[in-house]
Amino acid sequence: MNSNDALRLMVAYYPGGREAMAVRLGITDELLRKELAGGPGHKMGVTRAEQVSEYCIEAKGEHCYAYVNSLNARSGRLLELPVRDDMTTPREIRTGMAGLLEKTSATIMALTSALADDNINDNERRDIERKLSDLFAVGQGILRGTHEINESRKPAHLRAAA
Template sequence: MNSLDALRRMVASYPGGRTALAARMGKSDEVLRKELSGASAHHKMGLADAEEIAAMCHEVGSPEAHALGTVFSFKAGMLTLPVIDMAKGRLCLSTTTADAVREAADVLLAVTRSKADGNVSDNDKRDVLREIGEAVVALQAVAVALVAEHAKDNKGRQEQA
């Protein structure tokens, strides 16, 4: 799941849905629909709008806004990455590797989309950087899973020494 997917889920769970959020943002429902689709070359979700939507969903206690809190925020050139919490469950090396490959593919797709019209806009740059951030998080999860699996597999060897 990328951050646009997470945003769509938050919007769907918001009381009144996309129509209510569009009204609060001063946009038409159709414009917000196109921005959230990610398919329109002329309607792209900007970072400020995404953060505003996430804040409004969090404000009303949307469970998705809490559960999907890994939507990244770019502020002053800094990328805030979530901390991988091993206490929530053991990470599977195969699953995390597959997720990392999917995230890397998302980077390629974002770059391709950004260059489709021959012009890399501010929103295109933000989208590509966001996808890179998600790929970095996925690779961090692979590293954590690798270390955990290595420790588990070599536990007996260390006890014998």
């Protein structure tokens, strides 16, 4: 996912949507629509993109880290995602691992299929990036869940010492 796609996704999931974000930014909804579309003469600047990202993260909306993840992905880095509420028991961790294997398989299949002709077109790249993002999110959820379970089982004096 590129940074423009990420910003569109984040704004779509911002509470109140694009209209609310435009008000927060102090611009018209139409200007924000054009900047998000990336049309000629209406490119979103880095300062505004950072504001959008900051407001989405502040609202803790779904996909609020998409922009910073898209920037990090370009450099081969990952951003740690917020704690997932759905992996706090051993059973949920095991279910998460099954999901991780499923997403890994889907990602390998998409990449293998895309490379069949020794080329990756734009649609294939977007599909691979989406699948990898999903895979990373589940993996990070599992890491967080295992950490939470480990910490919750320690005696209080050991948690305080850490």
